[in-house]
Amino acid sequence: MRHKQGAGGRRRIAAGFAALAALFSAVLLFGYNSFQDNLGTVQAPVPVVARWDNVPATPVSWLLNATTPSNNVTGCSGSATCIQQSVAAGFTTWTTAQIPIGGTPQTLTDVVVQYAGASTQTSPNYQDCQNVVGFSDTGGSDFSTGTIAFTQIATVTRPASVPSGTSFQYTCSGAANKTCSLDDCMADADIEFNPNVQFTTSSTIPANTFGLQSAATHEEGHLLGLDHSGIAHTVMFPFGDTTAAGEQTQLATDDAIGISFLYPSANFSTATGVISGTVSLNSSGIFAAHVVAVNAVTGDAVTEGLTAPDGSYTLTGVPPGSYFVLALPLASNSDSGILTLDNFSGWECGYADAACTTVPQNPTSYTGRYH
Amino acid sequence: MKLRTFVLAVAMGCWLAPPAGATTLVRMSLSQLAQASSTIVQGHVVAQTVRQNAAHTRIMTYTTVQLDKALKGQPPATLTIEQPGGTIGNVHVRVPGTAFLRPQTDYILFLEAAKGQTETYHMVGMMQGAFRVYRERNGVQRRVVLPLGALSTGSGSKTLSQSPALGEFQMTVSGVLAAPIVIPPGTLLPVVIDSTEFRGAGQAVVVGRTTSDLFPSKAVVIPAGSQVVGTAQREGTKWKIYWNSVSVRGRQAHLSGASEVSGSLKGRALVVEAR
Numbered sequence: 001m002r003h004k005q006g007a008g009g010r011r012r013i014a015a016g017f018a019a020l021a022a023l024f025s026a027v028l029l030f031g032y033n034s035f036q037d038n039l040g041t042v043q044a045p046v047p048v049v050a051r052w053d054n055v056p057a058t059p060v061s062w063l064l065n066a067t068t069p070s071n072n073v074t075g076c077s078g079s080a081t082c083i084q085q086s087v088a089a090g091f092t093t094w095t096t097a098q099i100p101i102g103g104t105p106q107t108l109t110d111v112v113v114q115y116a117g118a119s120t121q122t123s124p125n126y127q128d129c130q131n132v133v134g135f136s137d138t139g140g141s142d143f144s145t146g147t148i149a150f151t152q153i154a155t156v157t158r159p160a161s162v163p164s165g166t167s168f169q170y171t172c173s174g175a176a177n178k179t180c181s182l183d184d185c186m187a188d189a190d191i192e193f194n195p196n197v198q199f200t201t202s203s204t205i206p207a208n209t210f211g212l213q214s215a216a217t218h219e220e221g222h223l224l225g226l227d228h229s230g231i232a233h234t235v236m237f238p239f240g241d242t243t244a245a246g247e248q249t250q251l252a253t254d255d256a257i258g259i260s261f262l263y264p265s266a267n268f269s270t271a272t273g274v275i276s277g278t279v280s281l282n283s284s285g286i287f288a289a290h291v292v293a294v295n296a297v298t299g300d301a302v303t304e305g306l307t308a309p310d311g312s313y314t315l316t317g318v319p320p321g322s323y324f325v326l327a328l329p330l331a332s333n334s335d336s337g338i339l340t341l342d343n344f345s346g347w348e349c350g351y352a353d354a355a356c357t358t359v360p361q362n363p364t365s366y367t368g369r370y371h
Numbered sequence: 372m373k374l375r376t377f378v379l380a381v382a383m384g385c386w387l388a389p390p391a392g393a394t395t396l397v398r399m400s401l402s403q404l405a406q407a408s409s410t411i412v413q414g415h416v417v418a419q420t421v422r423q424n425a426a427h428t429r430i431m432t433y434t435t436v437q438l439d440k441a442l443k444g445q446p447p448a449t450l451t452i453e454q455p456g457g458t459i460g461n462v463h464v465r466v467p468g469t470a471f472l473r474p475q476t477d478y479i480l481f482l483e484a485a486k487g488q489t490e491t492y493h494m495v496g497m498m499q500g501a502f503r504v505y506r507e508r509n510g511v512q513r514r515v516v517l518p519l520g521a522l523s524t525g526s527g528s529k530t531l532s533q534s535p536a537l538g539e540f541q542m543t544v545s546g547v548l549a550a551p552i553v554i555p556p557g558t559l560l561p562v563v564i565d566s567t568e569f570r571g572a573g574q575a576v577v578v579g580r581t582t583s584d585l586f587p588s589k590a591v592v593i594p595a596g597s598q599v600v601g602t603a604q605r606e607g608t609k610w611k612i613y614w615n616s617v618s619v620r621g622r623q624a625h626l627s628g629a630s631e632v633s634g635s636l637k638g639r640a641l642v643v644e645a646r
Binding site: 070072123124125126127128142144145146147148149150151152153154155156157158159170173184187194196197198207208218219222227228238239 | 395396397398399403407426427428429430455456461462463464465466467468483493494495496497499500559582583584585586587592594595596
């Protein structure tokens with residue numbers, strides 16, 4: 001029934017984790033909607049991994065329109081060079097991502113990014129196959145209140161007429177055709193910073209101001225193919241709070257696993273492991289439960305994923321170690337509403353209620369193992 | 372520590388930790404969502420279309436919502452919600468952070484008018500502005516799904532649970548709309564003066580607008596473009612402006628602050644510090 005009603009979609013990485021990406025996956029914590037990545041496709045689509053093709057042989061390139069008509073970038077005078085450096089530093093954060101393996105950080109990604117020069121483009125263009133970072137979006141209505149920046153991502157899917165494993169071409173306005181050898185290729189990604197929001201290139205962040213490099217790093221994660229994370233300390237967590245605005249420019253392990261999954265080095269799969277299992281309630285698989293791998297020693301939330309419609313989950317790129325698997329009831333039920341916390345005995349207080357003093361019962365059954 | 376206690380503690384730590392600064396969206400409280408909205412409606416989705424913009428540079432999704440109840444503003448019977456993204460042919464465009472409105476589904480929507488388009492709206496805070504309404508399995512109680520799980524009302528004294536009853540949620544929205552907007556002292560408002568109306572010798576009414584989205588507290592938001600009004604008095608070669616109020620989507624908030632300006636007033640950019 002859920003399938004008929006299109007309860008598909010995915011959360012985390014635009015690619016997601018391998019097994020999830022091969023299945024329907026679903027809602028992200030904090031209301032990431034099950035259809036979010038499939039906006040406009042009313043019928044249930046099948047998520048597929050989307051990333052830039054032929055990386056690292058063909059670097060992911062980006063251009064910059066550093067014009068800030070509202071002078072909303074402060075720090076080192078908001079000069080074009082200064083802005084470029086902040087944006088470039090964010091990309092470097094991704095290309096040098098490291099996953100801690102046995103206490104030693106290791107680079108397990110092979111993604112290459114290059115600056116391709118200045119641009120005069122003032123609003124996103126999904127058809128030109130140019131990845132432009134800009135501050136001068138003339139479509140002021142692109143930014144609803146509360147939006148700091150956004151990334152518009154265009155992907156092309158292999159036409160049904162093209163057999164799997166065969167490359168296909170797609171057109172770019174004003175440029176030569178490009179070739180995609182994957183089922184789904186990223187074709188264009190434009191980042192726009194809100195001209196009505198104050199940014200700074202300074203490491204000291206004033207009130208009501210956002211660190212440019214910090215915001216850029218998040219958006220660049222989208223440009224490279226990542227989606228939002230439900231772990232609060234990650235770069236790809238979607239929400240911030242200006243009353244405690246901080247400059248997060250360092251990746252969390254979940255971020256590093258995501259970029260390494262999309263653009264793996266040769267030893268990514270051998271250096272890391274997989275946690276898989278099933279989340280169930282009353283012997284039925286729970287769809288779209290949020291599954292988090294928690295380091296059993298440090299208590300850190302390391303990485304996460306969502307369950308497939310049958311309740312199964314697979315977390316890939318997990319550093320060797322011992323983990324607890326935490327499953328949270330966030331599932332959407334297309335038949336009659338959501339599975340609320342009330343569906344889970346002992347969780348009346350909810351995980352977000354700081355005043356809750358009752359120790360809840362473990363609400364889920366799970367079969368997690370590291371291998 | 373028992374496993375379940377440990378796991379809960381970890382979960383609390385993960386999600387209650389102050390969010391980092393690398394973000395797409397400002398996490399808004401219910402008070403901020405309500406203040407930033409020109410219109411709040413309860414309605415249901417009746418249609419959805421996807422098309423390119425005139426320049427063929429964007430793909431947009433337009434969702435038609437039939438009004439069931441207005442909670443703020445005077446919306447038309449049928450509203451159009453414009454959102455970026457959609458699929459045309461084998462090209463799929465998306466903007467992370469955008470909520471998908473499901474067909475034939477009820478929502479409470481926090482909306483702001485799209486510039487230059489009648490009866491077309493954008494969701495405040497992207498995905499944060501859509502609250503799905505569903506009916507419990509027993510068919511009696513209707514509840515609201517909070518996009519962010521729990522949701523602060525902004526006062527700091529109340530947090531809505533994961534899925535409050537529809538009536539409770541509507542009352543909470545009414546409550547935050549009725550609460551006065553109090554601008555914290557020390558808030559800096561970047562303002563541009565748009566017009567002046569002279570009221571006799573050396574006196575004028577000054578009307579300006581804010582130029583940045585401001586989130587001075589969890590209970591208050593001042594969107595860019597909010598109207599600011601004050602009175603100016605000529606003092607020698609300077610104007611002294613005493614600011615009186617700021618209008619947040621039609622709701623007046625008291626503003627106490629003063630500015631000193633030499634020369635002409637119109638077009639002048641200032642930073643007003645709230646007292």
